Amino acid sequence: MTGIDEEALAEAYNRALALEKAGRADEAAEAYREVLALDPDDHGGAAVRLAALGRGETPQKAPDAYVATLFDQHAEDFDLILVDQLGYHVPEMVRDLVAEKVPGRLARLLDLGCGTGLAGEYLSDRAGFLVGVDIAEGMVAMADERDVYNDLYVAEAVVFLAASLEDGEDPFDLVVATDVFPYVGAVEDLVAGVAALTTPGGHFIFSTETLDAQTLGGRPYMVGPKHRFAHDIAYVGKTLSNAGFAVLDERPIVVRYEEGAPVPGHLVLAQRL
Numbered sequence: 001m002t003g004i005d006e007e008a009l010a011e012a013y014n015r016a017l018a019l020e021k022a023g024r025a026d027e028a029a030e031a032y033r034e035v036l037a038l039d040p041d042d043h044g045g046a047a048v049r050l051a052a053l054g055r056g057e058t059p060q061k062a063p064d065a066y067v068a069t070l071f072d073q074h075a076e077d078f079d080l081i082l083v084d085q086l087g088y089h090v091p092e093m094v095r096d097l098v099a100e101k102v103p104g105r106l107a108r109l110l111d112l113g114c115g116t117g118l119a120g121e122y123l124s125d126r127a128g129f130l131v132g133v134d135i136a137e138g139m140v141a142m143a144d145e146r147d148v149y150n151d152l153y154v155a156e157a158v159v160f161l162a163a164s165l166e167d168g169e170d171p172f173d174l175v176v177a178t179d180v181f182p183y184v185g186a187v188e189d190l191v192a193g194v195a196a197l198t199t200p201g202g203h204f205i206f207s208t209e210t211l212d213a214q215t216l217g218g219r220p221y222m223v224g225p226k227h228r229f230a231h232d233i234a235y236v237g238k239t240l241s242n243a244g245f246a247v248l249d250e251r252p253i254v255v256r257y258e259e260g261a262p263v264p265g266h267l268v269l270a271q272r273l
Helices: 006-021 025-038 046-052 064-073 078-085 090-101 118-123 137-146 157-166 188-196 233-242
Strands: 106-112 127-134 151-154 172-177 198-209 221-223 229-231 245-258 261-272
Touching: 006 025, 006 046, 025 046, 046 221, 064 137, 090 118, 090 198, 090 245, 090 261, 106 118, 106 157, 118 127, 118 137, 118 172, 127 137, 127 172, 137 151, 157 188, 172 188, 188 198, 188 233, 198 229, 198 233, 198 245, 229 233, 233 245, 233 261
Parallel strands: 106 127, 106 172, 127 151, 172 198
Antiparallel strands: 198 261, 221 229, 245 261
């Protein structure tokens, strides 16, 4: 974080966290605004925290610097935390739904937000060529150790999709995105990018945390108390349709558990028309 007063930033951020924990939302918000002023790239995710507090506009996505920092910090113990402590089993659900609905062996598979490679490992026997992409360099390093991907890239998902299209890369028969939507609010660019790099008849499978329309208050998405985006599943479906996808399966799932409570979501399988 070149050019940032890291001591002042740490003081402001820790003060904001303490005020938030104490229930002093207005004071916490002021401290988070100070954090943003010190660090405009927002490595600490102050913008999403302000939105979660109801003291700031909901951003269209989590800041890239925040997502990369968050996952780099937890790369080495990510599987232990997510799978063993939070009961995260979305990659297995993806494997089972793909086995049920997507016949035959696939030529090319893209794992967007591949993380440590959990989904890639479960799907490695289904495709001849696997590409993994993640914004966090530490996660890509962990994925590389699994030795299931033919190519791995450190990149933000939408940027990667646009660059691949511009470079004339071959399209994919299956695109997977587990735990990506919770860090993207407005999903139009992401879905359009996937559509542009999916073969006609190819598939897109992903998970999303979802809330009912009443809780969302008519909004297509919102930042929840754990600083991730939850979506209206109708909004997700409309975005898929607009991009040229037909939804083949849309099933409610428990994405993970937090403090013993299930986090509701959906697993969606769509086909490129």
